[in-house]
Amino acid sequence: KNQVEQSPQSLIILEGKNCTLQCNYTVSPFSNLRWYKQDTGRGPVSLTIMTFSENTKSNGRYTATLDADTKQSSLHITASQLSDSASYICVVSASVTGFQKLVFGTGTRLLVSP
Amino acid sequence: KAGVTQTPRYLIKTRGQQVTLSCSPISGHRSVSWYQQTPGQGLQFLFEYFSETQRNKGNFPGRFSGRQFSNSRSEMNVSTLELGDSALYLCASSLDRFSSGTNEQFFGPGTRLTVL
Numbered sequence: 001k002n003q004v005e006q007s008p009q010s011l012i013i014l015e016g017k018n019c020t021l022q023c024n025y026t027v028s029p030f031s032n033l034r035w036y037k038q039d040t041g042r043g044p045v046s047l048t049i050m051t052f053s054e055n056t057k058s059n060g061r062y063t064a065t066l067d068a069d070t071k072q073s074s075l076h077i078t079a080s081q082l083s084d085s086a087s088y089i090c091v092v093s094a095s096v097t098g099f100q101k102l103v104f105g106t107g108t109r110l111l112v113s114p
Numbered sequence: 115k116a117g118v119t120q121t122p123r124y125l126i127k128t129r130g131q132q133v134t135l136s137c138s139p140i141s142g143h144r145s146v147s148w149y150q151q152t153p154g155q156g157l158q159f160l161f162e163y164f165s166e167t168q169r170n171k172g173n174f175p176g177r178f179s180g181r182q183f184s185n186s187r188s189e190m191n192v193s194t195l196e197l198g199d200s201a202l203y204l205c206a207s208s209l210d211r212f213s214s215g216t217n218e219q220f221f222g223p224g225t226r227l228t229v230l
Contacts, residue, residue, distance in 0.1 A: 041223075042224075043204050043206070043221025043222050044157070044221050045221065046220075089157060091157075104158065105156065106156035107156060
């Protein structure tokens with residue numbers, strides 16, 4: 001069964017600290033993996049998109065890694081800011097006969113405390 | 115460039131009614147996807163429209179339908195509303211078919227639907 005599991009469900013860190021969010025998937029055949037940031041009351045915003053051949057991709061203070069062998073991805077946030085408080089959603093695409101089936105994780109809710 | 119817009123932002127309906135939500139994509143974007151987001155289930159894909167044709171569909175009952183117009187604007191309709199349809203409905207647009215590759219998707223702010 002195609003699944004995406006994210007951990008932890010929620011996380012509180014102090015401003016300025018680093019943190020790492022995890023995404024494990026069983027989606028097959030794998031096409032790509034996306035990380036989104038969703039602020040409360042707003043639509044998700046894309047952070048990174050990674051294909052099978054990419055191990056790491058950065059977007060400012062956000063760095064995503066992908067290990068296609070173990071089917072794991074992580075999102076590392078460096079020097080956290082209050083504005084990083086949001087839900088982070090991992091989405092994995094499976095390539096199915098010409099189009100993509102999207103499998104969503106339920107997200108990690110991050111709170112950055114001053 | 116204006117972002118994805120959705121109307122209305124908030125909506126309250128009663129069971130059995132029907133509702134139509136509207137989405138205007140970013141200018142030049144031809145693909146529009148719809149999602150349902152609930153606290154329990156998270157984000158779930160409803161369908162994608164490209165060039166006025168439904169190209170991809172999630173696992174939702176036939177009460178959920180949509181269409182896309184020649185200007186790429188899209189509408190989503192839910193008939194015979196149930197309490198469980200209460201959710202945030204998000205629309206996202208991309209330049210090309212989202213479901214065919216790594217095209218970036220841009221989300222609107224969503225329509226919060228409450229069914230009483």
